[in-house]
Amino acid sequence: MNNFIYRNPTKVLFGKGMIARIRSEIPANEKVLLLSGGGSIRENGVYEQVMGALEGFSVTEFSGIPANPTYEKCMEALALVKNNDISFLLAVGGGSVIDAAKFIALARYSAPGESPWEMMRNNAKAPSQALPIGAVLTLPATGSEWNSGFVISRLETNEKLTCGHFTVFPQFSVLDPETTFSLPKQQLRNGLVDCFVHVLEQYMTIPNHAPLQDRQAEAVLSTVIEIAEDVMTLQNDYNSRASMMWCASQALNGLLNRGVIMDWATHDIGHRLTATYHLDHAATLAIILPGVWENQIVAKEAKLVQYGKRVWSLNGSNEEIAYAAIHATEEFFRKLGMGTHFSDYGIDGEVAAAKIAATYNGADQPILGENRNINSTVIYSILKSRT
Amino acid sequence: MNNFIYRNPTKVLFGKGMIARIRSEIPANEKVLLLSGGGSIRENGVYEQVMGALEGFSVTEFSGIPANPTYEKCMEALALVKNNDISFLLAVGGGSVIDAAKFIALARYSAPGESPWEMMRNNAKAPSQALPIGAVLTLPATGSEWNSGFVISRLETNEKLTCGHFTVFPQFSVLDPETTFSLPKQQLRNGLVDCFVHVLEQYMTIPNHAPLQDRQAEAVLSTVIEIAEDVMTLQNDYNSRASMMWCASQALNGLLNRGVIMDWATHDIGHRLTATYHLDHAATLAIILPGVWENQIVAKEAKLVQYGKRVWSLNGSNEEIAYAAIHATEEFFRKLGMGTHFSDYGIDGEVAAAKIAATYNGADQPILGENRNINSTVIYSILKSRT
Numbered sequence: 001m002n003n004f005i006y007r008n009p010t011k012v013l014f015g016k017g018m019i020a021r022i023r024s025e026i027p028a029n030e031k032v033l034l035l036s037g038g039g040s041i042r043e044n045g046v047y048e049q050v051m052g053a054l055e056g057f058s059v060t061e062f063s064g065i066p067a068n069p070t071y072e073k074c075m076e077a078l079a080l081v082k083n084n085d086i087s088f089l090l091a092v093g094g095g096s097v098i099d100a101a102k103f104i105a106l107a108r109y110s111a112p113g114e115s116p117w118e119m120m121r122n123n124a125k126a127p128s129q130a131l132p133i134g135a136v137l138t139l140p141a142t143g144s145e146w147n148s149g150f151v152i153s154r155l156e157t158n159e160k161l162t163c164g165h166f167t168v169f170p171q172f173s174v175l176d177p178e179t180t181f182s183l184p185k186q187q188l189r190n191g192l193v194d195c196f197v198h199v200l201e202q203y204m205t206i207p208n209h210a211p212l213q214d215r216q217a218e219a220v221l222s223t224v225i226e227i228a229e230d231v232m233t234l235q236n237d238y239n240s241r242a243s244m245m246w247c248a249s250q251a252l253n254g255l256l257n258r259g260v261i262m263d264w265a266t267h268d269i270g271h272r273l274t275a276t277y278h279l280d281h282a283a284t285l286a287i288i289l290p291g292v293w294e295n296q297i298v299a300k301e302a303k304l305v306q307y308g309k310r311v312w313s314l315n316g317s318n319e320e321i322a323y324a325a326i327h328a329t330e331e332f333f334r335k336l337g338m339g340t341h342f343s344d345y346g347i348d349g350e351v352a353a354a355k356i357a358a359t360y361n362g363a364d365q366p367i368l369g370e371n372r373n374i375n376s377t378v379i380y381s382i383l384k385s386r387t
Numbered sequence: 388m389n390n391f392i393y394r395n396p397t398k399v400l401f402g403k404g405m406i407a408r409i410r411s412e413i414p415a416n417e418k419v420l421l422l423s424g425g426g427s428i429r430e431n432g433v434y435e436q437v438m439g440a441l442e443g444f445s446v447t448e449f450s451g452i453p454a455n456p457t458y459e460k461c462m463e464a465l466a467l468v469k470n471n472d473i474s475f476l477l478a479v480g481g482g483s484v485i486d487a488a489k490f491i492a493l494a495r496y497s498a499p500g501e502s503p504w505e506m507m508r509n510n511a512k513a514p515s516q517a518l519p520i521g522a523v524l525t526l527p528a529t530g531s532e533w534n535s536g537f538v539i540s541r542l543e544t545n546e547k548l549t550c551g552h553f554t555v556f557p558q559f560s561v562l563d564p565e566t567t568f569s570l571p572k573q574q575l576r577n578g579l580v581d582c583f584v585h586v587l588e589q590y591m592t593i594p595n596h597a598p599l600q601d602r603q604a605e606a607v608l609s610t611v612i613e614i615a616e617d618v619m620t621l622q623n624d625y626n627s628r629a630s631m632m633w634c635a636s637q638a639l640n641g642l643l644n645r646g647v648i649m650d651w652a653t654h655d656i657g658h659r660l661t662a663t664y665h666l667d668h669a670a671t672l673a674i675i676l677p678g679v680w681e682n683q684i685v686a687k688e689a690k691l692v693q694y695g696k697r698v699w700s701l702n703g704s705n706e707e708i709a710y711a712a713i714h715a716t717e718e719f720f721r722k723l724g725m726g727t728h729f730s731d732y733g734i735d736g737e738v739a740a741a742k743i744a745a746t747y748n749g750a751d752q753p754i755l756g757e758n759r760n761i762n763s764t765v766i767y768s769i770l771k772s773r774t
Contacts, residue, residue, distance in 0.1 A: 239596035246646075
């Protein structure tokens with residue numbers, strides 16, 4: 001087990017009716033900016049609950065933050081923050097809105113003359129302070145409500161980059177499973193796959209004498225498999241939605257990866273696929289993950305076998321179990337209705353493979369995977385296998 | 388799943404060599420009181436590491452805090468705190484030392500004329516502020532390093548009472564597995580049993596639509612079973628000790644019990660057994676737990692069966708699995724060398740049963756268990772079954 005440090009100060013308020021509590025979580029006299037996405041919170045009652053809880057506060061609103069939140073949109077919100085002396089950001093929505101809030105919270109303190117985009121290219125350039133953030137989660141998926149990471153896309157340059165900073169843990173996050181009742185199936189499917197792959201990126205590498213972390217990861221994976229059908233088929237089922245919300249938050253609150261060796265190749269490639277083809281994040285993961293695993297099957301065999309036995313109850317030789325575990329994972333995605341090949345999305349896989357692999361050429365580009373052996377050539381071959 | 392709130396702000400520094408980091412975790416100019424136990428830290432190198440890290444700080448020392456830390460000893464330390472204007476408590480030791488630090492940290496702010504013992508009898512009477520605390524853990528067991536609870540005994544009255552307060556989460560806790568290398572077998576055994584039973588008190592009740600919490604609890608239980616033999620037989624095995632430390636901390640950091648229904652009958656009875664007979668805490672748990680389960684086997688059957696199947700791979704009818712799961716648990720304790728009956732400790736079980744059950748008579752006494760059906764009469768019968 002590797003050395004590690006862990007601290008996660010976010011206060012989680014979980015359950016029905018908890019939105020009303022944000023009133024006592026935001027200090028009086030704060031000037032609040034309510035950040036939201038495409039408008040669904042105005043149709044499912046969440047907006048009314050939030051505004052009711054904020055009665056008496058000075059509230060400015062900024063909506064329209066898109067999935068894969070953009071630098072351009074965040075900069076619009078930043079101008080509003082500065083012009084209105086906003087002192088508290090309340091993100092109401094999914095991971096995209098929360099990620100945008102984190103970027104804006106830090107960008108508020110960017111040095112004069114420095115572009116806030118610099119911190120996305122070099123995390124060390126993040127300012128040392130940020131506006132306080134609160135979150136009301138309405139789409140369980142990314143885990144952003146309980147961590148300090150965020151992903152921002154820049155349309156101008158086709159970049160989708162990740163940053164993390166200890167100042168942007170939400171002060172509080174409300175997780176009310178009832179807010180998910182109105183979600184369309186596509187977003188539920190995306191959330192389940194995103195959560196599942198988050199766990200696997202932290203787990204499916206090589207054993208590192210971390211049996212508790214392994215079993216905790218398997219606990220999330222097994223639970224997601226157990227609840228998936230209810231989540232997809234029962235619209236107002238509180239219990240399965242509650243477990244989905246708790247799984248997605250636990251998948252990326254930082255505990256599963258303490259002391260272990262991580263991968264994240266699938267995410268890195270996936271971000272570029274989204275930036276280029278505007279595919280949903282989860283769709284990119286479902287396409288790429290099986291390809292990465294097949295390509296790395298020798299290095300990952302021990303963990304694939306452990307996963308296959310414990311999570312999918314597979315039997316056979318180690319090689320058989322490893323392949324069957326990859327197959328079971330892809331079948332799980334497909335049963336959710338998620339395409340796992342480029343052709344499912346009407347994309348020419350060979351063209352996409354060439355285009356994405358090309359972005360990994362150049363001395364400043366990362367070599368991916370826990371063994372740092374997935375370069376542009378390997379990425380081409382992985383993506384080509386997913387046509 | 389029930390509604391819940393979760394926040395745990397403690398910073399965990401995990402791994403070999405991490406004691407040196409406390410230097411940058413304690414603000415400069417703090418007047419530090421180093422609290423410790425019976426003296427083992429002076430024999431295993433921990434004291435030297437801590438003092439090295441504290442070079443330049445004003446450090447006062449207070450040692451001799453006993454297992455089952457006493458009110459009387461804590462009040463001695465409190466006098467030192469007041470006389471020396473101590474501003475930071477550094478607990479170096481096991482859960483007893485950390486628990487004592489929490490009590491002292493709050494007692495520092497008890498209202499003039501009010502006995503600090505009042506908060507143990509009525510948690511609502513705890514002061515609203517506390518001295519900051521840091522911890523260097525040397526005995527993985529109680530989880531106190533990562534939560535806000537503490538248990539204090541009062542010799543004068545034979546009381547052993549529990550309190551919890553959000554102000555006494557340690558600001559940081561160092562978990563260095565190497566500090567456990569010199570632990571005697573009795574303390575390792577105690578730590579494994581304590582951790583194991585902590586999980587079970589939060590798990591072995593009735594299903595509450597919390598499949599992730601269930602599986603996370605089973606993850607800790609399965610890991611403790613997996614590592615137990617290495618912990619007990621390999622003195623300097625870093626990996627098994629690291630997992631033991633991580634299991635014990637995760638067992639009681641508050642995550643496992645969010646939204647679920649808890650028991651804690653075994654602990655309540657156990658505390659009184661320790662107060663009266665001065666048995667090790669873990670020994671009382673090993674005696675009582677199987678008795679509580681057998682007594683409550685009908686109510687607990689669904690969870691006993693789930694536990695039996697998933698943690699012990701048991702087969703058979705539900706009733707068979709439930710009994711076999713109790714048996715497997717007791718056998719696990721016995722294999723560690725832990726006595727599970729009064730006779731193992733030279734105690735007359737019938738006398739003890741009568742004596743402890745008598746403390747539960749009276750209108751102010753709790754009725755225990757998740758179904759609030761374990762009263763004095765039931766406790767007598769449970770304890771009598773453990774002669």
